[in-house]
Amino acid sequence: MTYAEAERYIHSFEKFGWDLTLDRLRMLLCRLGNPQNHLTVLHVAGTNGKGSVSNLCANALTEAGYKTGLYTSPFVVDFRERFQINGEMIPKETFARLTTVVQTEIQALEQSGTHITEFEAITAIAFLWFSEEACDYTVLEVGLGGRFDATNVIQAPAVCGIVSISLDHTNILGDTIEQIAGEKAGIIKEGVPCCCYPLMNPKALAVLQETANALHAPLIQPSMDDVQINTCTDHGSRFTVQGVPYTLRLVGKHQIANALTALSMLCVLRDQGAVIPNDAIQRGFEKTAFPGRFEILSQEPLIVDDGAHNEEGTAALAATLSGIDKEKYVLMGMLADKDYVDSLAHIGAQADHLYCVPVQNPRALPPEELAKAARRFCKDVLVFSSCQEAVDAVFEKLQPKDMLLGCGSLYLVGELRTLFLEKIKQ
Numbered sequence: 001m002t003y004a005e006a007e008r009y010i011h012s013f014e015k016f017g018w019d020l021t022l023d024r025l026r027m028l029l030c031r032l033g034n035p036q037n038h039l040t041v042l043h044v045a046g047t048n049g050k051g052s053v054s055n056l057c058a059n060a061l062t063e064a065g066y067k068t069g070l071y072t073s074p075f076v077v078d079f080r081e082r083f084q085i086n087g088e089m090i091p092k093e094t095f096a097r098l099t100t101v102v103q104t105e106i107q108a109l110e111q112s113g114t115h116i117t118e119f120e121a122i123t124a125i126a127f128l129w130f131s132e133e134a135c136d137y138t139v140l141e142v143g144l145g146g147r148f149d150a151t152n153v154i155q156a157p158a159v160c161g162i163v164s165i166s167l168d169h170t171n172i173l174g175d176t177i178e179q180i181a182g183e184k185a186g187i188i189k190e191g192v193p194c195c196c197y198p199l200m201n202p203k204a205l206a207v208l209q210e211t212a213n214a215l216h217a218p219l220i221q222p223s224m225d226d227v228q229i230n231t232c233t234d235h236g237s238r239f240t241v242q243g244v245p246y247t248l249r250l251v252g253k254h255q256i257a258n259a260l261t262a263l264s265m266l267c268v269l270r271d272q273g274a275v276i277p278n279d280a281i282q283r284g285f286e287k288t289a290f291p292g293r294f295e296i297l298s299q300e301p302l303i304v305d306d307g308a309h310n311e312e313g314t315a316a317l318a319a320t321l322s323g324i325d326k327e328k329y330v331l332m333g334m335l336a337d338k339d340y341v342d343s344l345a346h347i348g349a350q351a352d353h354l355y356c357v358p359v360q361n362p363r364a365l366p367p368e369e370l371a372k373a374a375r376r377f378c379k380d381v382l383v384f385s386s387c388q389e390a391v392d393a394v395f396e397k398l399q400p401k402d403m404l405l406g407c408g409s410l411y412l413v414g415e416l417r418t419l420f421l422e423k424i425k426q
Contacts (some may be wrong), residue, residue, distance in 0.1 A: 046163030060284030147186020348377025
């Protein structure tokens with residue numbers, strides 16, 4: 001099997017489909033020798049910020065000299081972004097080989113009527129690779145929810161982290177903060193410390209505390225009062241915690257809160273005996289940057305892509321945009337199952353020109369519907385049938401002093417990022 005064949009095989013599965021017992025994946029993993037049981041895991045859930053916290057922890061552990069696996073979702077540019085060890089994506093030949101191994105066992109299960117989803121299959125591949133490579137630590141980002149997420153088949157992790165919780169995936173997780181928090185709290189294990197976001201919604205925090213108490217799990221919530229913010233700009237931030245200075249390339253005050261969550265998780269590992277010097281955390285935090293999180297592609301004009309895709313994420317993005325005094329062109333597309341009206345309220349208020357584009361996803365909101373809602377918040381709203389058309393149109397008007405932003409969905413950002421970079425090179 002080649003890499004291209006392996007990727008096609010993986011994408012042939014149903015993408016989603018919760019198993020409320022996780023038994024399907026457990027059966028598959030049992031046939032593979034239960035590789036997940038050989039891992040020392042940091043498990044991270046939440047609505048917004050779990051990718052940032054996961055990357056911050058993984059980079060700090062790598063800088064401390066530990067062989068560190070990282071499993072995230074979704075990808076922006078390359079499918080292999082989801083599987084990394086010490087910052088390097090899984091080799092194509094390794095992915096193809098492990099997919100062949102997993103395929104054999106999946107086919108055996110299918111003969112007995114057990115069908116595996118795409119996320120379950122790639123989670124099994126990730127566990128196999130991290131186990132085979134004998135990672136010292138493995139950072140697992142939850143895909144959706146927590147309680148019934150495929151990553152939650154693990155035994156007790158070393159530490160878990162729960163970042164910001166807000167309304168998202170309400171058709172699956174519930175339509176109240178309390179219900180969604182209950183699903184996220186499903187990753188908390190008996191006696192395992194759980195570190196949570198310092199600015200956590202109080203209703204969500206109450207649910208997390210109740211779950212943690214029932215499981216005798218210490219719930220650790222760092223305080224923003226312990227942080228001295230020196231600078232916070234569209235290029236990142238500098239801040240100090242307990243006399244130790246840190247630099248972040250990730251943009252926004254919310255990223256400082258994410259960093260504080262990651263720092264708390266790393267301190268739990270220290271208490272467990274891990275040797276993680278301050279300078280390793282400093283280097284790991286400073287090097288953390290990845291596609292689609294206020295990624296600056298050009299300075300003149302300022303061109304940025306950001307995967308903000310729900311009300312809380314777009315509110316944080318809008319707060320950053322409010323500090324940028326430029327004519328702002330925004331290319332935006334969203335999925336229909338997101339709270340696109342509230343997201344538009346945040347972004348539309350900051351946009352001088354809003355171009356609505358399609359998202360290549362079955363759950364996409366038609367750009368015409370996005371534009372109809374957007375006209376309440378922005379005077380100049382245009383609709384395009386393709387991202388290419390929108391990018392061509394905006395680059396005819398874009399001046400060096402202006403700003404161009406692509407946002408609304410991580411499924412969109414990858415496409416826009418490629419088109420932006422092609423234009424920048426011309």
